[in-house]
Amino acid sequence: MLNGLWLGFFLVAAVSALAQWLVGGNAGIFAAMVESIFAMAKLSVEVMVLLFGTLTLWLGFLKIAEKAGIVEWLAKVLGPLFARLMPEVPPGHPALGLITMNFAANGLGLDNAATPIGLKAMRALQELNPSSTTASNAQILFLVLNASSLTLLPVTIFMYRAQQGATDPTLVFLPILLATSASTLVGLLSVAVMQRLRLWDPVVLAYFIPGALLLGGFMAFLGTLSAAALASLSSILGNLTLFGVIILFLVIGALKRVKVYEAFVEGAKEGFDVAKSLLPYLVAMLVAVGVLRASGALELALDGIRHAVNWMGLDTRFVEGLPTALVKPFSGSAARAMLIETMQTHGVDSFPALVAATIQGSTETTFYVLAVYFGAVGIQRVRHAVGCALLAELSGVIAAICVCYWFFA
Secondary structure: OHHHHHHHHHHHHHHHHHHHHHOOOOOOHHHHHHHHHHHHHHHHHHHHHHHHHHHHHHHHHHHHHHHOOHHHHHHHHHHHHHHHHOOOOOOOOHHHHHHHHHHHHHHOOOHHHHHHHHHHHHHHHHOOOOOOOEOOHHHHHHHHHHHOOOOOOOHHHHHHHHHOOOOOHHHHHHHHHHHHHHHHHHHHHHHHHHHOOOOOOHHHHHHHHHHHHHHHHHHHHHOOOOHHHHHHHHHHHHHHHHHHHHHHHHHHHHHOOOOHHHHHHHHHHHHHHHHHOOHHHHHHHHHHHHHHHHOOHHHHHHHHHHHHHHHOOOOOHHHHHHHHHHHOOOOHHHHHHHHHHHHHHHOOOOHHHHHHHHHHHHOOOHHHHHHHHHHHOOOOEOOOHHHHHHHHHHHHHHHHHHHHHHHHO
8 A cells, every 4th residue: 555655656746747847848847856855855864863852752751651550550440431342352351451551652642652552452352353354343443543543642743843943843732632532532433333332321421421521611611712822722731731741650650669760761762663663664755745746746636626625615725734634544654744744835833734733643544554453463354444434534634624723724
């Protein structure tokens, strides 16, 4: 899938460039494309420097949380809920702890770090699966929740914005939180309908009703604020939450007599190993996206979408942020490249860049997750996983656009 996508970027760019040269007389198009190749290769290294630090930092803190028993505590707290949503998983099964760790890594926006943990969780769930080739209900729910992007603290998005010179990298904190809540809710409800889960069970309601009331009340409060106040609140909450999580992990770790420094270094080493494998993928996708933009093909596609949106009488400012949404279901690295390229082209705090950042933080690489997670355990029949995951993905994109208009338009 990724081979075809990456090759397609170059072939489409080549056709577009030839058309501009032979039809439009633009002989400088090839020089622009070659210049873009080297510029994007250089940008990839600059982005990786900060990505190394971000992954090592947060996997270090996550290791402290693990050794302090925070992850185990979360698994116990969520145990009654998991028992209703995944009734085929026995209480105390190792899969529940791995699922909790995966959700924790996703919640911190560490998608690259969450994948190895998620694969372990999928293998643990496969041990309980009576079929070797058909996905179980528990596996489908776990995958769809992953595909719905459970991002509560999108530190990698903050990192990309900081690297591109944003004065306030956490400005998109609240928009991403609201959009990812919408995608996760739709993903859960769609699976519940297909699997006939009893969401009205008293235990399930005891978890969901307080959360729904809190989110609803918070959104009602946000509705009373001006656009400037919304942006300011998003910044304050983003920075406060970010630092608060760090202090919480350290304090609990110290109280539990965890050697926090040694635990941090142990986790940071894992983060370094994860990060160093990402540079080739980042270079490959950024170069391909840069060539696509330089050839004029990307702008031509966006013009078509823009005309359609304009024909419907809608505002077209969000269209420039759509490249991230269009490739996100297929490739996280391509979507990451599209996000960075949008920031470079339109400005890190421009409306299209804010839309792209919010989409990146509230959606997931659906087809990639399906292929990797199910492929790792030999699942061939995925049942309703694709439909539910894509519905969650679409909901995240629509919610991201709407929330950005609310906050930034």
